[in-house]
Amino acid sequence: MKVQIYEIRSIKDAQKAVEAGADHLGIPYDQDPTYPGHLTCEEAMDVFESIPSNIVKIGLTISEDIHHIRQNLKTVMPNVLHLSGNIEAILPEEIERLKQDFKPLKIMQAIPVYADQDLASQKALDYVRRYEHVSDYFLIDTKSHSEDVIGATGTIHDWQIDRAIIESTDVPCIIAGGLSSENVQEAIRISRPYGVDSFTSTNEDNPIDEKHIKSIEKIRAFVEAAHNA
Numbered sequence: 001m002k003v004q005i006y007e008i009r010s011i012k013d014a015q016k017a018v019e020a021g022a023d024h025l026g027i028p029y030d031q032d033p034t035y036p037g038h039l040t041c042e043e044a045m046d047v048f049e050s051i052p053s054n055i056v057k058i059g060l061t062i063s064e065d066i067h068h069i070r071q072n073l074k075t076v077m078p079n080v081l082h083l084s085g086n087i088e089a090i091l092p093e094e095i096e097r098l099k100q101d102f103k104p105l106k107i108m109q110a111i112p113v114y115a116d117q118d119l120a121s122q123k124a125l126d127y128v129r130r131y132e133h134v135s136d137y138f139l140i141d142t143k144s145h146s147e148d149v150i151g152a153t154g155t156i157h158d159w160q161i162d163r164a165i166i167e168s169t170d171v172p173c174i175i176a177g178g179l180s181s182e183n184v185q186e187a188i189r190i191s192r193p194y195g196v197d198s199f200t201s202t203n204e205d206n207p208i209d210e211k212h213i214k215s216i217e218k219i220r221a222f223v224e225a226a227h228n229a
């Protein structure tokens with residue numbers, strides 16, 4: 001079971017997550033970050049360079065502008081680019097060209113799941129069909145109705161929906177959305193994913209400013225629970 005940890009904002013947090021046993025580290029970044037907690041390209045590069053080579057480095061973008069994403073990739077190249085903005089804003093053909101031009105870049109496409117709707121009334125399976133030929137991973141994540149971005153909600157959704165998505169595709173799926181050391185085993189039991197992801201539940205308060213830092217104890221508990229599922 002792979003464990004992915006967001007949002008890594010410093011070399012110290014990266015070291016904590018590696019020591020606690022994470023396999024994928026996620027860093028949200030942009031040349032001109034507008035989202036709270038996101039790093040600049042230069043800051044992200046410093047953190048990526050500190051991460052051991054056996055750990056998968058995930059770069060998250062919420063941009064809906066493919067030219068902007070290309071510019072960011074010229075400064076920082078993660079192993080995997082995680083597309084977590086409005087899924088309909090970037091066409092599969094654009095992702096295909098991006099992969100050609102930035103080889104060996106892999107793509108993690110976020111698949112939005114609304115917590116208050118059943119699978120039949122959502123587009124998740126349509127997105128899987130449309131994006132699976134250009135995706136190396138799917139991140140099945142909770143989407144709120146009030147935000148364009150997918151994820152970082154701290155809210156769970158129906159894990160039977162994850163299961164149905166996972167059973168419908170050969171693309172490795174990581175599940176996300178309000179997962180914690182308390183609920184991750186149940187989520188794994190129901191959905192049988194390739195991996196699990198945590199942001200909110202593995203944070204602790206930062207005494208310096210209002211931005212999150214990671215808790216090594218909470219990450220360790222999450223990793224252990226996931227591995228023992």
Ligand SMILES: O=C(O)c1ccccc1NCC(=O)[C@H](O)[C@H](O)COP(=O)(O)O
Nearest residue numbers: 006007151152153154177178198199200
């Ligand atoms: O990490 C972020 O800052 C972020 C911002 C906007 C959209 C997604 C983001 N992170 C993506 C992740 O993979 C999160 O870990 C995932 O959404 C789970 O978050 P949570 O429900 O808070 O555990």
